[in-house]
Structure formats: C-alpha cells, structure tokens
Amino acid sequence: xxxIKTLENQLEATQLxxxxxxxxxxxxxxxxxxxAHELRSPLSSLxxxxxxxxxxxxxxxxxxxxFLQQGFEAAKxxxxxxxxxxxxxxxDYGKIDLxxxxxxxxxxxxxxxxxxxxxxxxxxxxxxLKQIETKIFIQADQARLIQALTTLVDTxxxxxxxxxxxxxxxxNEREDAAIVFIDIPSSFRQWEKQQEDLQTxxxxxxxxKNWNNNLQLSPSMNLILCQTLLGKMGGDLNLLDISPQGxxxxxxxxxxxxxxxRLS
Numbered sequence: 001x002x003x004i005k006t007l008e009n010q011l012e013a014t015q016l017x018x019x020x021x022x023x024x025x026x027x028x029x030x031x032x033x034x035x036a037h038e039l040r041s042p043l044s045s046l047x048x049x050x051x052x053x054x055x056x057x058x059x060x061x062x063x064x065x066x067f068l069q070q071g072f073e074a075a076k077x078x079x080x081x082x083x084x085x086x087x088x089x090x091x092d093y094g095k096i097d098l099x100x101x102x103x104x105x106x107x108x109x110x111x112x113x114x115x116x117x118x119x120x121x122x123x124x125x126x127x128x129l130k131q132i133e134t135k136i137f138i139q140a141d142q143a144r145l146i147q148a149l150t151t152l153v154d155t156x157x158x159x160x161x162x163x164x165x166x167x168x169x170x171x172n173e174r175e176d177a178a179i180v181f182i183d184i185p186s187s188f189r190q191w192e193k194q195q196e197d198l199q200t201x202x203x204x205x206x207x208x209k210n211w212n213n214n215l216q217l218s219p220s221m222n223l224i225l226c227q228t229l230l231g232k233m234g235g236d237l238n239l240l241d242i243s244p245q246g247x248x249x250x251x252x253x254x255x256x257x258x259x260x261x262r263l264s
Contacts, residue, residue: 035085038221042078046071081217088225091144091232098141098232102261105136105178109169111146116153123157126164136169136178137261140233148226149180152254155222156184159191171260180256187249188241191219234259 049071058064090096113129120127156165163185170179217225227237240253 042074046074092228103142112149115150128166130168138258148229155219159186176260178258182254184252188252
C-alpha cells in the first residue's frame with residue numbers, strides 16, 4: 001500500500017512538472033512571436049524611408065538627408081528596443097543578477113509618482129497616489145522595480161484620453177503580501193495591442209515621420225516584460241477589467257502583489 005502511495009505521488013509530481021513545462025514552452029513561444037513582431041515595426045520604418053529614397057521621391061538633397069536622418073532615428077529606436085528585451089531575457093535566464101534587498105515600497109511609489117507626474121501634466125492628465133500610513137517593506141531590486149512600475153504608468157498615460165490614473169498601496173495581512181493597484185481609465189483590450197506595421201506601399205514622408213515619432217514598445221510587450229521582471233523578484237502582476245456595471249471596458253487595473261518583509 002505504501003509503495004502504491006509513493007508511485008501515486010511520483011505520478012502526480014510528474015504530471016505537475018509536465019504541465020509547468022508545457023506552460024513555460026507556450027509562454028516562450030508566444031514571447032518570441034511578440035518580440036519578432038515588435039522588431040518588425042522599426043524595420044518597417046527603415047524600409048519605408050529607404051523606399052522613398054530609392055524611388056527618387058526626394059525633391060532635393062536636403063530632403064534626402066532628412067529621410068536618412070529619420071532612418072537613423074528609427075535604427076536607434078530599434079537598438080533601444082532590442083537592448084531592453086535582451087536585458088529582461090538575461091535577467092529571466094539568470095545571466096544578469098538582480099540586486100535584491102529590503103526596500104520600502106512607500107518610497108518606491110513616491111519615486112514612481114515623481115517620475116511620471118510631469119509627463120501626465122504634459123498630457124493634461126493627473127496621477128493620484130494613495131498610500132497607507134504603515135511603512136511596507138519588501139525584497140526587491142529597487143532600481144528595476146521603479147523602472148518597471150514607471151513603465152506601466154507611462155504606458156497607461158499613453159492609453160487614456162481623460163480622467164486620471166490612481167496608484168494605491170494596501171496590505172493583505174492574510175496572505176502576508178503588499179498590494180499595489182494601478183487603476184487606468186482605459187479599455188482592457190488596449191493592453192493587448194501589439195505594434196502596428198507601417199504599410200510601406202502607401203508610405204509618404206509625412207506618414208513615415210509621424211509613425212516613426214510614435215515608435216515605441218507596444219502595451220502588450222511592455223506588460224510582458226514587466227511581468228517577467230517583477231516575477232523574478234517574487235512578485236505577481238496581473239491585468240484586470242474592473243469597469244463599473246453598465247460601463248464596459250472603461251477601467252483597467254494592474255494588480256501587483258509582493259511578499260512582505262517583517263522587520264523585527
């Protein structure tokens with residue numbers, strides 16, 4: 001009987017390991033597909049600009065120089081996108097170590113607020129920070145945690161058209177966890193958007209310039225990279241639709257959980 005029980009436990013562990021491997025494989029496959037799509041976008045911009053030059057659509061050498069400058073800017077953005085994706089991948093695979101230490105979440109959220117408030121003001125939006133008075137301590141790489149949370153708020157700013165973003169900190173004593181809510185008045189579906197390709201066949205200088213100026217990582221890729229980074233710190237980041245009843249797809253919540261550190 002004991003041998004049967006042991007075999008049952010081993011079978012259950014094997015099944016669990018198989019399911020986890022399958023999930024990781026599915027995630028990596030999806031990640032590679034999304035990464036390839038993100039890299040296609042700046043490359044499409046470069047192709048569009050060079051197509052305009054090759055088809056002799058430049059009015060004079062000055063305009064041709066302007067095309068080349070736009071292509072150079074697209075190339076720099078491509079390098080920046082690659083660098084960021086590669087860095088997160090190296091952290092995920094353990095090639096880059098995180099500087100994990102005990103940090104105060106309250107101070108981190110204050111820094112995120114300070115870094116994003118000016119951008120929000122430029123867009124005529126507001127960011128509201130609601131923190132509990134209790135000091136919350138967690139284990140994290142402070143610089144990279146600030147970077148991830150700032151990226152999420154910045155992405156939210158680019159998605160909203162009105163109202164304000166609210167950042168809230170809470171304690172979940174039952175689960176011994178700190179919780180951060182980032183409530184953004186935008187559709188849940190907007191966070192699933194990938195980078196759009198430039199249609200080079202219909203390219204004009206004005207359209208290429210406008211498209212290139214707005215070139216950045218898509219909300220979908222930003223979310224995946226932040227989930228990966230925060231997960232390596234022991235955190236859990238989820239995207240929730242918390243739209244009020246009767247107002248579908250009007251409010252999205254980024255929910256970030258992190259284990260607490262109890263200071264003696």
